[in-house]
Amino acid sequence: MRVLIVATNRERAPLPVVPIGASIIASVTKEEGHDVRFVDLMFQRRPKRALAEAVQSFRPDAIGLSIRNLDSTSWLKSTFYLDDAREYVRIAKTGGVPVIVGGPCLGVHPGGITEYVRADAGVWGDGEAAFPEILRRIERGQPFDDVPGVVTCTEDAPPKVNPQYRVEDLGELARPRVWQWTNFRQYADRTGPLPIQTRRGCVFNCSYCTYKFIEGDSYRSKPVEQVVDELREMKEAFPGAPVEFVDSTFNVPLPYTIAMCEAIAEADLGLHLHTSGFNPAAVNERLIDAMTAAGFSQVVITPETASDRMLRSLQKGFTVRSLRKCAQLRKRAPWSVLWVFLLGGPGEDEETLAETFKFLEEEIPSEDMVFLQPGLRVYPNTKLHRDAIAEGLLSPDEPLIRPFYYLSPRVPEMRYREILVEEIAKHPNYTTIKDVLHPFFPLYLRIAGGLRVAAPISRAAGGLSKLASIGLRRPGASV
Ligand code: B12
Numbered sequence: 001m002r003v004l005i006v007a008t009n010r011e012r013a014p015l016p017v018v019p020i021g022a023s024i025i026a027s028v029t030k031e032e033g034h035d036v037r038f039v040d041l042m043f044q045r046r047p048k049r050a051l052a053e054a055v056q057s058f059r060p061d062a063i064g065l066s067i068r069n070l071d072s073t074s075w076l077k078s079t080f081y082l083d084d085a086r087e088y089v090r091i092a093k094t095g096g097v098p099v100i101v102g103g104p105c106l107g108v109h110p111g112g113i114t115e116y117v118r119a120d121a122g123v124w125g126d127g128e129a130a131f132p133e134i135l136r137r138i139e140r141g142q143p144f145d146d147v148p149g150v151v152t153c154t155e156d157a158p159p160k161v162n163p164q165y166r167v168e169d170l171g172e173l174a175r176p177r178v179w180q181w182t183n184f185r186q187y188a189d190r191t192g193p194l195p196i197q198t199r200r201g202c203v204f205n206c207s208y209c210t211y212k213f214i215e216g217d218s219y220r221s222k223p224v225e226q227v228v229d230e231l232r233e234m235k236e237a238f239p240g241a242p243v244e245f246v247d248s249t250f251n252v253p254l255p256y257t258i259a260m261c262e263a264i265a266e267a268d269l270g271l272h273l274h275t276s277g278f279n280p281a282a283v284n285e286r287l288i289d290a291m292t293a294a295g296f297s298q299v300v301i302t303p304e305t306a307s308d309r310m311l312r313s314l315q316k317g318f319t320v321r322s323l324r325k326c327a328q329l330r331k332r333a334p335w336s337v338l339w340v341f342l343l344g345g346p347g348e349d350e351e352t353l354a355e356t357f358k359f360l361e362e363e364i365p366s367e368d369m370v371f372l373q374p375g376l377r378v379y380p381n382t383k384l385h386r387d388a389i390a391e392g393l394l395s396p397d398e399p400l401i402r403p404f405y406y407l408s409p410r411v412p413e414m415r416y417r418e419i420l421v422e423e424i425a426k427h428p429n430y431t432t433i434k435d436v437l438h439p440f441f442p443l444y445l446r447i448a449g450g451l452r453v454a455a456p457i458s459r460a461a462g463g464l465s466k467l468a469s470i471g472l473r474r475p476g477a478s479v
């Protein structure tokens, strides 16, 4: 069969992310013996036309659209991506063949999103098993609405969402080999790293989080030797390109992560490694040293708050004491670090906000960046969802396709902005989404990409101070 795979994401902030999920689906489909064409809309000048041309010229028997983002999850600057996705589905449907959507945002709201974009079917969770099975059914002219992981919609009934189809042994998975499907140079030119995924799932139960719906609530990990081999292959394909780990929690399970980092160090690959999802709950000296030896240079740490009361409210599973230990241990490593904090969760008040900012003052060195995000995007079936309904802030009927942000009513909305303005004025290394959306940011990415230096998300304090000194970053305007 001829199968067209389309990566629809066009968001380039905070950096253009290579479509690893769509690439995996394309690789699996090719391994199944199909003729695959891949269209990446990220850098297309006319994305709709590019898609329409691919549909007409390739004449596919089935089309898979990967939809990464639902919205920007940012109260300060909310962007909704799904109307574009719906338009891409409409264009794909002109081919007259089944159009199937998948991607991480499907896990957040499988039925609602499949229905919203008007696809013939959706796949939520792992796509590696479900998509080939759908193609087999299409080939045989059989219905596929009973395939695990598939979501189907009918006019007069709510969407039918089958239980997920999880791949238990990640060692069996096809490699994404993103450079076979995308023009990776265009990403590298704007600091986009090569992505690698080493595990799926998360055992924590943070009150606002969707990751367990996407990947499950227990861990499935790739064999360490395979991770090393994938990294070696990346180095051969693109010497010098940084590699970013896209795992939900990079350092949990801790023994696995340490073993993996030690094996990478042992292989002496000389790679520049980055990661987000570094959880303060599981840190020790051996981990930090093993990461440094492996080649980690940029790390995003995600405490979300530094108030014990708020850590309990958000069900983060650690305390300020362990966060302080994490901040101390971080000092062992010569990394660039971005710390992420969410402000305004249930119970947040002036006192808990003051606790968080006091911690930042005491523990975070001025070379580290601090990302401050007021407002928590409420997702269906989370504890935060239930809290927002119980507090009368949200109607139980709200579909939550369009974003709704929880902001603790104990602090007036304007006060969140005032606090950010005050703190950013004192600390040029504190930042918000508004800096990422600054008109200079794309240029910044091009310059950093051209110089082949790391994405500026964790090294921007100098640049931001400079912009402030010439009047181009005014704290008042930057929130
Ligand atoms: C790592 C990560 C990041 C990193 C990315 C680093 C990098 N170099 O790639 C960083 C921190 C930069 C980031 C940024 C953002 N992220 Co992010 N990120 C993730 C995370 C943890 C993993 C994504 C990933 O790569 N997974 C690994 C791949 C292999 O899985 P996958 O893409 O889901 O693909 C599988 C399936 O979805 C499916 N599939 C995929 N495509 C297709 C297509 C078809 C046809 C089929 C059948 C199946 C299928 O099969 C694949 C294999 O099983 C997810 C949460 C999560 N656990 O999924 C959030 C997540 C994707 N991010 C999200 C968001 C919102 C963002 C931002 C918009 C936030 C912001 N405002 O800055 C930006 C957008 C960046 C951009 N340019 O697009 C949301 C998206 C959904 C939503 N709520 O809108 C998620 C789901 C988190 C959440 N809040 O729920 N992110």
Ligand code: SF4
Binding pocket: 202, 203, 204, 205, 206, 209, 210, 211, 212, 248, 249, 279
């Ligand atoms: S640790 Fe991270 S991925 Fe896991 S539930 Fe909490 S926020 Fe979600």
